[in-house]
Amino acid sequence: MKSVVYTRTGGPEVLQLVDRQVPEVPPGHVRVRVVVSGVNPTDWRWRSGQSSALRFAEQVPHQDGAGVVDEVADDVTELRAGDRVWLWETAFGRPTGTAQEFVVIPARHAVPLPPNASFELGAALGIPALTAHRMLTVGPEAPNRLAPGALSGTSVLVHGGAGAVGNAAVQLAVWAGATVIATVSNARKEELARHAGAQHVVNYRQDNVAERVLSVAPEGVAIIAEVDLAANLSTDIAAIATNGVISLCTYGSGELLPIPSAPLLAKSVSLCCVYTYHTPRQAKLNAIADVNQAVADGGFRVGDVHGLPLVHYPLHQVAEAHAAVEQGAVVGKVVIDVGAGE
Structure with missing residues (x-):
């Protein structure tokens, strides 16, 4: 089989x-024929060594995919050959990512894909969707689960509303019923x-974000999904409601940020860092x-x-796909076409 x-x-050139x-297929595992592999910023951060050192002699990248x-192993009963599935965290603590034609993973990391969903959609879930879910549910007054109506009456500010997360x-x-305010940088x-x-x-390049937010939610928003705390902290302090939560899911390399304690304390604000790999087990299952x-x-x-354009690359151009994601050269979700579908 072909594997990257x-x-x-190092740089994208280390990919082969x-x-x-x-x-x-060992006990408790399934083998999946990968159709589409999803590329996330976490993949290039790991490949470059920015997030962690190389743990295995040979690493296949990419956490997400569908196929x-x-x-299936003899002791696996919840899945069977022929099932369409989406995959999550396939390479976390393992050398087996989805940038290859077949991947063997613990059965719980393969989730039946709803009949109405394409493999492309399945490959776009994983890291972005599970991160977003945690960001919306981690606050002290947030619901533990999302479902229609779970966020009714709740205002949410999403920074970087055109990114994958x-x-x-x-x-x-x-979907859960919230009023959503999103920030973006241009008309597209x-x-x-x-x-x-x-x-x-x-x-955010043309308008005062805090003023616009407070015109929609005069008491402030209950949840802020944050992707650039250093740039947005003053805005977030002005826009957050009492007992609100600022959920942070990424960082700038070398970033050091003084935290203004007084205004955060005055509103009893929770500042939560969301690293999806460490989400508690039950919260991840939810x-x-x-x-x-x-x-x-x-x-x-x-x-x-x-709102999420798909940018396709073939398996032999994974290095080019990584470079595009790392350089911010594409708007939307980068996916790798690994194999044929049905």
Whole structure:
């Protein structure tokens, strides 16, 4: 089978396309024929060594993907060969990412894909959707689960509403009944955020975000999904409601940020760092179930008309795909076409 691997950290050039044996399936595992692999910023951060050192002699990148179950271990009863599935955290603590034709993973990391969902959609879930779910549910007054009506009466501010995590946060929050305000940097991204379902969109380069937010939610928003705390902290302090939560899911390299304690204390604000790999087990199970239900309900979709354009690369161009994501050269979700579908 064809696999993309790297044996040292560095730039996209460390990625190599190689031939490997199709792996056997140990107890508790399934083998999935990968159709589409999803690329996330976490993939290039790991490959570059920015997030962690190389743990295995040979690493296949990419946490997310979708495909068809090829074989199941004898002790696996919840899945069977031929099932369409989406995959999450396949390479966390393992050398087995989805940038290859077949991947063997613990059975719980393969989730039945709803009949209405494409493999492209399945490959776009994983890191972005599970991160967004945690950001919307981690606050002290937030619901533990998302479902239609769970966020009714709640206002949510999503920074970077046209990014993959931002798009997921917008779609999930709208599906759960929230009023969503999204920030963007240009007219194209404003269009995408509106397509995702955001009822209010603010161009942060042209408008005063805090003023616009407070015109929609005079008492402030209950939840802020944050992707650039250093740039947005003063805005967030002004826009957050009492007992609100600022959920942070990423960082700038080398970033050091003084925290203004007094205004945060005055509102009893929670500042939560969301690193999806460390989400508590039950919260992760809740997120998987809720995201899958949102997909089944049509509340989470991909493509231009749903605010998340898909940019396709073939398996032999994974290095180019990594470079595009790392350089911010594309708007939308980068996916790798690994194999044929049905």
